[in-house]
Structures are given as structure tokens and as C-alpha cells.
Amino acid sequence: MNTTAPVDIYNSFFGFHERPFTLVPDPDFLFWSKSHRLAYTMLEYGILTRSPITVVTGEIGAGKTTLLQHLLKTLPDDVLIGLISNAQGDRGELLQWVLHAVGQKFDPHASYVQLFQQLQDFLLESYANGHRVILIIDEAQNLNVNTLEELRMLTNINSNKDELVQLVLVGQPELRSLIMRPELKQFVQRVGSSFHLSAMSEENVGAYIAHRLRVAGGSGQEFSPNAIHRIYELSRGIPRLVNQICDLGLVYAFSAEEHVVTEETIECVLNDGVFFGASSLEGDQA
Known part of the structure; x- marks a missing residue:
């Protein structure tokens, strides 16, 4: 299956010149917490x-x-x-x-x-x-x-x-x-x-998300404050998990033709079981 087209549409929809939340380490996106x-x-x-x-x-x-x-x-x-x-x-x-x-x-x-x-x-x-x-x-x-x-x-x-x-x-x-x-x-x-x-604080998670969005060509405001709070809760401030959730959030927002990722968007991601990081964190709590 060709996955290039959906990613291009995703970027064009939000005005990005590249995906802001990939899982590959990239020094160009380095956030200095x-x-x-x-x-x-x-x-x-x-x-x-x-x-x-x-x-x-x-x-x-x-x-x-x-x-x-x-x-x-x-x-x-x-x-x-x-x-x-x-x-x-x-x-x-x-x-x-x-x-x-x-x-x-x-x-x-x-x-x-x-x-x-x-x-x-x-x-x-x-x-x-x-x-x-x-x-x-x-x-x-x-x-x-x-x-x-x-x-x-x-x-x-x-x-x-x-x-x-x-x-x-x-x-x-x-x-x-x-x-x-x-x-x-x-x-x-x-x-x-x-x-x-150490992991990032909630304040740093918000700054981290905005930073990566801007580096990719966005405004930095594509995620609502409530969405950022929920992302912090789910990721515990670990950058790789933040990236996973944010990337999925953007996919879901694009699918719904919404230009802002809301807390409801993140809940949809969770309810559909596509964020596998959630199960790993639940395992840590057990």
C-alpha cells in the first residue's frame, strides 16, 4: 500500500513542509528543555x-x-x-x-x-x-x-x-x-x-509540541491547551510518546477536516486503540 499520498495531504492540510512528529531522531527538531x-x-x-x-x-x-x-x-x-x-x-x-x-x-x-x-x-x-x-x-x-x-x-x-x-x-x-x-x-x-x-514537565510538553509544529512550518497552535494536557498525561513527558500521540492526533484531525487537534480528537485516538504507547504505560503502572 502506498502511504506517501496521505502524508502529503496531511502536510498540505496543515501547511507543513514536513511531518512535525516522526519517530526518527532528528537534530533539526531538537527542543532544548x-x-x-x-x-x-x-x-x-x-x-x-x-x-x-x-x-x-x-x-x-x-x-x-x-x-x-x-x-x-x-x-x-x-x-x-x-x-x-x-x-x-x-x-x-x-x-x-x-x-x-x-x-x-x-x-x-x-x-x-x-x-x-x-x-x-x-x-x-x-x-x-x-x-x-x-x-x-x-x-x-x-x-x-x-x-x-x-x-x-x-x-x-x-x-x-x-x-x-x-x-x-x-x-x-x-x-x-x-x-x-x-x-x-x-x-x-x-x-x-x-x-x-528526565521526562518533560507539562509546561515543557506544550513548548515542545509548539516548537516542532513551527519547525515543520506550522503556527504552533494546531493543538488546543486541553489536548496538550491530555497528551502530557498519556506520555508522562517522554518525547517519543508525545510524538506518537501528536502524529496520530494530526491524522485524526485531518480525517475530520479540523485544523485544531482537541482533547476529543485525542480521546478518539485512544478509543480506537491505535496508540500502542497507552498499553505500555498501563503495564508500568501495574
Whole structure:
């Protein structure tokens, strides 16, 4: 089924040049709530001060990946970035993930010592060429105690007093619990910057919705105050859930030829069972 036409009509109806509430992280739509600004400041602080390890956590859909993408766009040319998403496995597999992330070909049958030596040689060569390496691990809550400890060992690779690699770990709240385990005491001691990205307040949800509407070419007033209040209740201030509800609200308003999404529109979305986020939140309350 071709879904392009309905989306085009939806945009034209409201005067948007693009959909304001997609689920794909997009730095162009980044909304600077107080929490997001603080999280980004701590990311920058960790990088500028050459912190060995920086940790940023937040709920699913809180905007962590969007912040990361914005950060990647602003880093200077002398920084080499290795981005790892959803890494799992033992320490040997972790080294393979790391080498792949920094663009290094390797022998998959090589020993751990050989892989480690290859990575160390790459880091030393990058340092000699005036580059510093930052390794970003997204969805880091999927790592285990052994792989986190192995990551800490990477921060021991240095040249004189300069560390050759910085680590940025981004993950869900359980990452903080994992890091605080007694076995990872040395890991915690290497964390120079950390922040937990909290959900948005109701006021911020309203500002967030208006911001995205305006970025997409709208007036920012396509949602009534009562609709925004209901969206806040349903989403608990989590941006990804806000996006889901708002997108569906616009579809329903377009279908009814209404230029403002009302609380009644949102209730129709709920009653028809098309917002799956509602069931997940009910599960959290159980």
C-alpha cells in the first residue's frame, strides 16, 4: 500500500513542509528543555575536559540519541568518532566492535592480544597525527560487568600524560544501576561527567509540541491547551510518546477536516486503540 499520498495531504492540510512528529531522531527538531540542555552541557563538558568516561542515561524515547546526533554535528575535525550501537558479547567481541567502529579492518580469528595491540597501535597513530578518538556506546545498558570493565581498561592506554581514547556511554536507567555494582568501583572512579535525562514537565510538553509544529512550518497552535494536557498525561513527558500521540492526533484531525487537534480528537485516538504507547504505560503502572 502506498502511504506517501496521505502524508502529503496531511502536510498540505496543515501547511507543513514536513511531518512535525516522526519517530526518527532528528537534530533539526531538537527542543532544548532544561533537562536536555543540562544533559548536552555535561556531554560537552566531558569531551572538552577529556573526561575518561562520560555517562548519560534516560528513559526510552527521552531524546538521548537526538542529543548524540547533535553533538556529532558540532565536534571539530580533529576528533575521530567511533559509534557503537547495541554492542553485546564477551571482551574479544567488544574489541571487534570497537575496531569496526573506528574503521579498522581486522582478522576475526585473531587472538584477544592481537586485537588489543591493533587498537593500541591505531590510537597511538591517531594521537601522533593530532587526532583524538572518542568512542560512543549507545544502548550501553546491554553491556555486562566484564565488558564495562574491559572498556575501562581502554582508558588506560595513554601517551605520556594524555589518554588516547574517551568513552561516552548512553543508555537506559538500568545502566546507572549496573555501573554502581561493587565490581565496577574502578569504572565509577573513571567517570568524570554524568547526567540522567528526565521526562518533560507539562509546561515543557506544550513548548515542545509548539516548537516542532513551527519547525515543520506550522503556527504552533494546531493543538488546543486541553489536548496538550491530555497528551502530557498519556506520555508522562517522554518525547517519543508525545510524538506518537501528536502524529496520530494530526491524522485524526485531518480525517475530520479540523485544523485544531482537541482533547476529543485525542480521546478518539485512544478509543480506537491505535496508540500502542497507552498499553505500555498501563503495564508500568501495574
